Amino acid sequence: MRPKIYLFGDSITEEAFNDGGWGASLASHYSRTADIVLRGYSGYNTRWAVKMLEKVFGAVDEEAQAPVAVTVFFGANDACLVDRYAAFQHVPLDEYKQNLRTIFSFLKKRWETAAIIFITPPPIDEAVRLLHPYMENPGGLPERTNEAAGAYAQACVDIARECGTPVVDIWTKMQEFTDWKKSCLSDGLHLTKGGNRIVFEKVLEKLKEVGVSLEKLPVDLPLFSEIDSKDPLKAFEK
Amino acid sequence: MRPKIYLFGDSITEEAFNDGGWGASLASHYSRTADIVLRGYSGYNTRWAVKMLEKVFGAVDEEAQAPVAVTVFFGANDACLVDRYAAFQHVPLDEYKQNLRTIFSFLKKRWETAAIIFITPPPIDEAVRLLHPYMENPGGLPERTNEAAGAYAQACVDIARECGTPVVDIWTKMQEFTDWKKSCLSDGLHLTKGGNRIVFEKVLEKLKEVGVSLEKLPVDLPLFSEIDSKDPLKAFEK
Numbered sequence: 001m002r003p004k005i006y007l008f009g010d011s012i013t014e015e016a017f018n019d020g021g022w023g024a025s026l027a028s029h030y031s032r033t034a035d036i037v038l039r040g041y042s043g044y045n046t047r048w049a050v051k052m053l054e055k056v057f058g059a060v061d062e063e064a065q066a067p068v069a070v071t072v073f074f075g076a077n078d079a080c081l082v083d084r085y086a087a088f089q090h091v092p093l094d095e096y097k098q099n100l101r102t103i104f105s106f107l108k109k110r111w112e113t114a115a116i117i118f119i120t121p122p123p124i125d126e127a128v129r130l131l132h133p134y135m136e137n138p139g140g141l142p143e144r145t146n147e148a149a150g151a152y153a154q155a156c157v158d159i160a161r162e163c164g165t166p167v168v169d170i171w172t173k174m175q176e177f178t179d180w181k182k183s184c185l186s187d188g189l190h191l192t193k194g195g196n197r198i199v200f201e202k203v204l205e206k207l208k209e210v211g212v213s214l215e216k217l218p219v220d221l222p223l224f225s226e227i228d229s230k231d232p233l234k235a236f237e238k
Numbered sequence: 239m240r241p242k243i244y245l246f247g248d249s250i251t252e253e254a255f256n257d258g259g260w261g262a263s264l265a266s267h268y269s270r271t272a273d274i275v276l277r278g279y280s281g282y283n284t285r286w287a288v289k290m291l292e293k294v295f296g297a298v299d300e301e302a303q304a305p306v307a308v309t310v311f312f313g314a315n316d317a318c319l320v321d322r323y324a325a326f327q328h329v330p331l332d333e334y335k336q337n338l339r340t341i342f343s344f345l346k347k348r349w350e351t352a353a354i355i356f357i358t359p360p361p362i363d364e365a366v367r368l369l370h371p372y373m374e375n376p377g378g379l380p381e382r383t384n385e386a387a388g389a390y391a392q393a394c395v396d397i398a399r400e401c402g403t404p405v406v407d408i409w410t411k412m413q414e415f416t417d418w419k420k421s422c423l424s425d426g427l428h429l430t431k432g433g434n435r436i437v438f439e440k441v442l443e444k445l446k447e448v449g450v451s452l453e454k455l456p457v458d459l460p461l462f463s464e465i466d467s468k469d470p471l472k473a474f475e476k
Contacts, residue, residue: 017265024262027255043462051474088467224281229326236289
């Protein structure tokens with residue numbers, strides 16, 4: 001049985017298999033070693049995620065192998081401002097932190113050996129968000145700000161440290177590029193191919209750090225390079 | 239539990255999550271409804287695949303839900319010519335047919351309800367194959383020909399009809415495009431983004447025909463569009 005890596009999060013996870021997506025890149029990288037299982041829920045915040053944890057991860061199956069890793073990628077919706085049109089997605093910062101703790105404990109209780117990797121929300125381009133309202137926006141103000149996203153990103157980093165679990169701070173990482181608004185974001189919130197590439201590379205780095213690497217995972221069936229052209233069936237006799 | 243769709247085949251399946259790959263496109267399409275499980279084995283022919291069937295699909299688990307579909311995409315390696323450098327991958331046409339029958343029966347015996355979708359090998363650009371030998375090629379001739387690939391494609395179509403199961407004939411489909419050598423193939427054998435697009439579209443068409451469609455599959459958790467902004471938690475109470 002191949003080990004599994006779950007990707008759990010909001011739309012930036014749900015879209016992870018779009019063209020150039022970070023999930024597809026992980027599936028390609030681990031094509032002979034691990035199954036990438038998509039559990040992305042567009043629009044969801046941690047409050048809704050916590051309510052649905054049992055449903056997302058199914059009934060406890062004692063026989064089933066624990067996944068080797070789970071990425072937890074929430075916060076972009078929690079960080080919607082409370083006085084703007086997407087307020088119904090907003091989750092207060094303290095509740096967001098508590099919800100991340102709850103998600104972490106749930107996963108660790110179920111799968112003690114699984115590496116839980118937090119990913120912070122991405123930065124926000126407010127001017128571009130104004131061009132992409134997904135509901136009526138009578139106030140004419142962006143529903144998210146980069147400052148708010150940054151506060152949730154910092155909280156995510158803090159909770160990861162508190163839990164002793166790895167974290168990918170893409171809010172900070174992306175802003176190291178001077179052209180981040182254009183190169184990383186497609187609509188001021190979701191990711192371009194370039195943004196996806198950063199998430200892929202940073203998540204892969206963390207996966208390797210916790211031993212989820214091509215060097216350490218067993219390969220599913222002999223590789224073509226290991227098959228002797230003079231006696232190919234020998235490779236399958238083990 | 240989300241239903242699964244297995245992708246079983248050779249390198250053209252193993253690479254299905256590369257940039258623009260047909261597997262990634264399926265995963266994106268079914269992002270809230272089905273798990274796409276990659277079982278691609280680069281270089282493999284049906285002889286090796288048959289030997290490894292039990293290992294590929296694991297021990298029988300009576301509790302486990304049957305996958306809704308399995309794609310079976312072999313033949314490109316079986317069709318290697320017997321008198322060229324890749325002869326060790328060659329499988330005679332009659333044995334290829336018998337192996338497809340064996341794979342079909344194995345899957346149907348295990349999962350009666352699963353739709354088994356055959357995919358023929360792609361066409362071959364012989365001139366370009368000569369530029370990409372993967373072993374020493376003292377003879378200076380291509381290891382595959384389009385004619386041979388066509389014979390295996392026809393055999394695949396024939397066995398699918400005999401088994402009463404759907405088949406995607408990409409050998410024929412791709413050659414409907416006058417520029418197929420450039421638009422569909424990257425190295426005379428493997429697929430460009432355009433080639434991947436064709437496989438994705440044709441496989442999706444067959445999946446829809448057998449009822450594996452967004453219209454018929456249950457959605458995993460409420461969609462964002464179904465969540466009432468005035469009372470979001472209501473959607474999660476069911």
